[in-house]
Amino acid sequence: MTTDAKHAPTFWMPAESVVDAPAADSEAPRTDSLQDLLRLLGSTPVSAGDDLPDLPDLPLATLRVRADAALLHEGAPSPMLYVVQSGSFKGLRTLEDGYEQVLSIAQPGELLGCEALHGGLRRCSVVALEDATVYALPAAELRALARRSPAFTEALRHGLSRQLARTAEVADILSAVASDARLSRFILWLAARAPLPCGAPSRLQLRMSRRDIASLLGLAHETVSRSFTLLSEEGCLRVHNRDIEILDLQALRERARNTRGSLAEPTAQRNPARAAARPAMSVTWWGSPVSAVAA
Amino acid sequence: MTTDAKHAPTFWMPAESVVDAPAADSEAPRTDSLQDLLRLLGSTPVSAGDDLPDLPDLPLATLRVRADAALLHEGAPSPMLYVVQSGSFKGLRTLEDGYEQVLSIAQPGELLGCEALHGGLRRCSVVALEDATVYALPAAELRALARRSPAFTEALRHGLSRQLARTAEVADILSAVASDARLSRFILWLAARAPLPCGAPSRLQLRMSRRDIASLLGLAHETVSRSFTLLSEEGCLRVHNRDIEILDLQALRERARNTRGSLAEPTAQRNPARAAARPAMSVTWWGSPVSAVAA
């Protein structure tokens, strides 16, 4: 996917001089950028050879964000929607006592700052975990784009929907009880959406500190460390600081499956009598069939 | 908002005979249903008197779901998008060992089954916590509607964006460490989006069991019970089974604020040198300004 995995050598320059930089480290010159954005947003590859005739020629900005730099600030108004092109981010909230609560991790293809779409304030700050690039879409232009291009509207809807699913996955991870189960789920989750499907599978580079992981998983960072060593001793992974290698995927999945076990039995119907008495659902139709207009 | 808070007296009938039922318990006859849907989706009230001239007269289905009935099934394909009109739902996943992992709570205005928008399978089952009604939007018709009505497209975008924000809030709740802090956040969260802004404020009717709450919060149900009694003894709440009364909002907020405290100090810049050396961000523009087409 993103071929700039090793973009370390490239230099970061002031805005004016970067304009032609992407050509150097990517096979996607400027004309592809909008297509690329749509590809990131929608899983449907816009049918390959499609030229997207309805796509207007609106300006499309790419933003480069340095590691540890903040892209969004909690509580600020939100004029922009961002789509991660490369790199990764963490979403966090800084509490009164100064504790940094990490709430999410964003990777290529994910949407940042969706509050822009309904005019809310940013719910959390977003900080780059490594040098990264994002597409920046001003809310106003976005509306204009959507009005002119059905393909874009569709892609945006796809993107939002997928982002919703991804966001819900965090709850999945946190629902594990044991610390090693949480960590296992987190690793599997990262591995599943890591931007290197080919190359060295089962290899993973964490971009965040133990503290960040701990915060996201709701654990003490010492516990995360201990869980890592536990998973190492079990032969599930090999861990060298932030470099992870998955040795036994099955075992790791097994650990992740660890649940608050067998508390709830099949749980028979609560109100079988009422259930039998009336149907579970019923439908009412509005609209076209009934053309009568009420007073 | 939803004026059918006390819809208990109304009888539930088979589909055919329900067609005219809504007129009985609501001031919104059929012509308002689409407006009502838009109001639920977007926070913008579609500028009050606006007649939405671009809204086509497509069929719009209202579904009535009985308490404990499943609206969606985990793993099933997803042809429909639902918008909660009244009542509430829980989203859950049934694990191999039979444990019911509750992952979300949906209340009026929330979207259910957004997987329909990107063709994914349902990630969790959705069960009504009480008698409820939803708008049902087939994915195909939804696309058609969007293509014909900018207002609808806009509203849908709003709805999705807000749903995204709401989903992220679950992580907020779970990020609390102490059990009573989690419960406090949950109560506050429910109270904030309870469908009775007027009437008896600070009053709250839980529609779910302790077990469900415990599952969502990642606690044992006994712990939830204990936390409830703790909050009672502290004078924060009065608890009678599933009827909650908030006595001391301030104290409750205080409890909710309880965090894994003061571990992280201000955390000075990590690489002040590098930070100074190059700008945090830089922008590249694509599109209209540059009309040259690359080879």
Next chain:
DNA sequence: CGCGGCATTGAAAGGGTTCAATTAGAGTGG
């Protein structure tokens, strides 16, 4: 009246947190 689910409460055990000390790595400056 007894059964089943829900909710509460008690007591013991386990796992995670906390405090504290140590090691390792990266960047700095002599």
Next chain:
DNA sequence: CCACTCTAATTGAACCCTTTCAATGCCGCG
């Protein structure tokens, strides 16, 4: 180039909270 420093990461030990197991009221329903 190496010592110095700061931070990240690991490990150890004691405490505490949550879990778990168990028993008891409570209510609706057969």
